[in-house]
Amino acid sequence: MPPHPRPRAMKSPAPVSPGLLEQIGGLWSSLAGVMLVWSMLRPYLPRQLLDHFAGRFLRRHARWLVALADPYLTVTVAEYDGERLKRGDVYEHAKAYLSHRCARRARALRAEPARNADRFVLTLGDNEEVTDEFRGATVWWHSVPSPSRHHGPITWYGGGGGGGGVVLDGAGRTYRLVFHQRHRDLVVESYLPHVCREGRAIMAANRRRKLFTNSGDRYGNWRHVVFEHPSTFDTLAMDPAKKREIMDDLDAFRNGKDYYARIGKAWKRGYLLYGPPGTGKSTMIAAMANYLDYNIYDIELTSVATNTDLRRMFIETKGKSIIVIEDIDCSLDLTGNRSKKKPKKAPVLVPGPGPADDDVTKAPPPASEGEQSSPRDATASKVTLSGLLNFIDGLWSACGGERIIVFTTNHVERLDPALIRRGRMDKHIEMSYCCFEAFKLLARNYLAVDAHPLFDDVRALLQEVDMTPADVAELLTPKCAAAAAAEDSCLANLVKALQVAKKATTAEACGASCSIVIHDDEEVVEDE
Numbered sequence: 001m002p003p004h005p006r007p008r009a010m011k012s013p014a015p016v017s018p019g020l021l022e023q024i025g026g027l028w029s030s031l032a033g034v035m036l037v038w039s040m041l042r043p044y045l046p047r048q049l050l051d052h053f054a055g056r057f058l059r060r061h062a063r064w065l066v067a068l069a070d071p072y073l074t075v076t077v078a079e080y081d082g083e084r085l086k087r088g089d090v091y092e093h094a095k096a097y098l099s100h101r102c103a104r105r106a107r108a109l110r111a112e113p114a115r116n117a118d119r120f121v122l123t124l125g126d127n128e129e130v131t132d133e134f135r136g137a138t139v140w141w142h143s144v145p146s147p148s149r150h151h152g153p154i155t156w157y158g159g160g161g162g163g164g165g166v167v168l169d170g171a172g173r174t175y176r177l178v179f180h181q182r183h184r185d186l187v188v189e190s191y192l193p194h195v196c197r198e199g200r201a202i203m204a205a206n207r208r209r210k211l212f213t214n215s216g217d218r219y220g221n222w223r224h225v226v227f228e229h230p231s232t233f234d235t236l237a238m239d240p241a242k243k244r245e246i247m248d249d250l251d252a253f254r255n256g257k258d259y260y261a262r263i264g265k266a267w268k269r270g271y272l273l274y275g276p277p278g279t280g281k282s283t284m285i286a287a288m289a290n291y292l293d294y295n296i297y298d299i300e301l302t303s304v305a306t307n308t309d310l311r312r313m314f315i316e317t318k319g320k321s322i323i324v325i326e327d328i329d330c331s332l333d334l335t336g337n338r339s340k341k342k343p344k345k346a347p348v349l350v351p352g353p354g355p356a357d358d359d360v361t362k363a364p365p366p367a368s369e370g371e372q373s374s375p376r377d378a379t380a381s382k383v384t385l386s387g388l389l390n391f392i393d394g395l396w397s398a399c400g401g402e403r404i405i406v407f408t409t410n411h412v413e414r415l416d417p418a419l420i421r422r423g424r425m426d427k428h429i430e431m432s433y434c435c436f437e438a439f440k441l442l443a444r445n446y447l448a449v450d451a452h453p454l455f456d457d458v459r460a461l462l463q464e465v466d467m468t469p470a471d472v473a474e475l476l477t478p479k480c481a482a483a484a485a486a487e488d489s490c491l492a493n494l495v496k497a498l499q500v501a502k503k504a505t506t507a508e509a510c511g512a513s514c515s516i517v518i519h520d521d522e523e524v525v526e527d528e
Contacts, residue, residue, distance in 0.1 A: 276431075278468035
């Protein structure tokens with residue numbers, strides 16, 4: 001018979017360590033003691049003190065529990081920053097980076113105009129999410145729309161009175177960058193600087209030049225249009241040597257960031273363009289902007305209320321820009337006469353036969369072209385010469401860099417010497433009358449000719465007669481469709497106009513007074 005199987009011995013459970021039991025028991029005893037002491041002291045402790053310590057305890061341990069459940073961090077990039085809702089540079093860089101790098105993977109897109117008018121730049125739409133990879137780390141970008149329903153331009157109003165001003169928190173769109181906390185150092189130290197560098201490069205490649213103005217805006221807010229002026233240094237009617245000198249000066253400024261930092265000056269430069277009307281001062285500014293690929297900020301001083309508004313406008317300008325004040329001698333009282341102004345005389349009444357004429361006053365004579373306008377209402381603008389000087393090279397002028405400030409005037413002798421001294425207007429450029437080299441450039445541009453039998457006559461007359469490039473260009477503009485006929489006719493009209501101007505100059509030198517009328521086919525000189 002087979003032996004009977006032995007019954008299996010039951011394994012006894014492993015004995016519980018007496019040390020663990022003692023620890024659990026001690027924990028419960030301590031907890032019970034704490035609860036007993038708390039119940040005894042609670043009626044005697046102030047409620048505010050209880051709320052403070054209880055809230056502090058909960059917040060500390062809540063953050064710890066949340067970190068265990070959700071190990072992801074969030075960085076918010078707001079569209080606007082600063083007290084006046086100034087558009088943030090970091091937001092612009094992130095927007096350009098995402099449109100170039102991640103927009104292909106997005107489902108909702110927004111179209112914005114590109115540098116080429118026939119193309120668009122696609123950016124992330126509202127509530128869109130895309131991923132990005134950087135050195136083995138994955139990050140997520142969320143496009144969050146503005147919480148407000150106001151879709152128009154955001155205007156800053158001061159905080160005085162009962163309005164309180166525009167609230168900055170939550171204004172505008174935001175980007176939220178989400179990443180794991182173990183990549184914190186990588187994102188902060190490397191990824192975000194990488195986004196800014198790439199975004200700046202993309203913005204420079206896609207940027208469309210803009211023309212900003214504050215005209216008609218009492219609060220000095222900038223409005224802009226696309227700058228599409230075709231003027232270049234190749235088409236600018238000027239002496240070639242002088243033109244080359246200006247271009248070399250602009251190149252030195254554009255590449256002089258380290259130089260300006262070494263000598264301890266703000267990275268800016270002032271240009272004073274002066275000369276008679278029609279000599280191409282505005283055309284020169286357009287050529288400078290196209291050559292440097294800079295934006296233009298055209299300031300209308302009569303629309304600026306105070307020196308503070310002028311300073312704020314300057315701070316809100318971007319780098320790579322040309323800040324222009326045209327006809328500065330006519331904008332404000334910035335002449336060299338700082339003496340105390342005499343009080344205005346009372347209006348002179350014109351005597352008349354009837355009572356209806358008693359209130360008629362003599363009207364002042366109209367100002368001639370180029371003359372300074374009459375004083376404006378004191379409430380229109382309170383910008384002073386001191387405020388303008390601080391705007392040019394005061395402490396606030398160092399906020400930002402790579403800015404060119406250009407003043408134009410027809411009467412440089414009327415300006416205060418402190419306004420146009422070196423250091424403020426570093427380079428003075430005289431926009432003079434048309435020379436023969438400038439004429440040849442105009443003839444090439446307008447008539448597509450480089451030589452003609454009448455060129456010798458034009459050369460001789462331009463040495464004796466002052467005529468602006470604008471007048472020469474108008475006379476060279478073809479008035480008929482046939483190219484051959486237009487070439488001879490336009491040059492003949494120019495020679496005729498120069499001859500008439502020479503006669504007028506000679507007559508004036510001899511003391512005779514005459515008036516000259518120029519027609520398309522004939523000239524008439526009328527002696528007075």
